[in-house]
Amino acid sequence: MSDPTRLSRRALIALSGTGGVLALAACATGGPPSGDTGGGTDSPGGSGDGGTGGSSSALAPGSELAKLADVPVGGSVSATVDGEALLLSQPEAGTVMAFSAICTHQQCVVAAAGAEFDCPCHGSRYDAATGQVLQGPALKPLTAIPVAVDGDRVVVSG
Numbered sequence: 001m002s003d004p005t006r007l008s009r010r011a012l013i014a015l016s017g018t019g020g021v022l023a024l025a026a027c028a029t030g031g032p033p034s035g036d037t038g039g040g041t042d043s044p045g046g047s048g049d050g051g052t053g054g055s056s057s058a059l060a061p062g063s064e065l066a067k068l069a070d071v072p073v074g075g076s077v078s079a080t081v082d083g084e085a086l087l088l089s090q091p092e093a094g095t096v097m098a099f100s101a102i103c104t105h106q107q108c109v110v111a112a113a114g115a116e117f118d119c120p121c122h123g124s125r126y127d128a129a130t131g132q133v134l135q136g137p138a139l140k141p142l143t144a145i146p147v148a149v150d151g152d153r154v155v156v157s158g
Contacts, residue, residue: 061158068152071096076112076128085109087117091129096154098145099131105138
């Protein structure tokens with residue numbers, strides 16, 4: 001039995017052809033995936049054709065992002081600091097990299113996945129050590145956030 005509150009494709013086409021308003025959101029099912037990574041918005045352009053333009057982070061220098069011990073060597077973790085979704089990796093012992101977790105393709109929150117970062121929305125993959133695109137549809141790298149190791153903490157530098 002069909003749901004009486006849902007319109008068929010034929011009804012939507014008929015409605016749009018009679019002056020009705022029709023708005024569709026590609027791949028939208030209620031917004032970006034939820035989870036420990038928080039939420040966010042895409043960089044300007046949204047289609048992968050805009051630049052990342054450097055860090056747009058509002059994080060203050062010295063802000064702690066994570067404990068160094070929480071970022072596995074050769075791996076990565078997700079974090080949310082001051083409402084910003086972030087990704088941290090430690091490609092070599094004592095070398096930590098941080099990036100915005102917002103996909104440069106379509107505003108989704110990217111997840112930490114070992115030596116990569118993976119976008120659950122459209123399959124973009126990024127190198128966790130550099131933020132560079134490994135697989136599209138994203139065309140631009142993730143926005144880097146300058147960080148430093150301060151004792152046992154990873155902090156925003158700058």
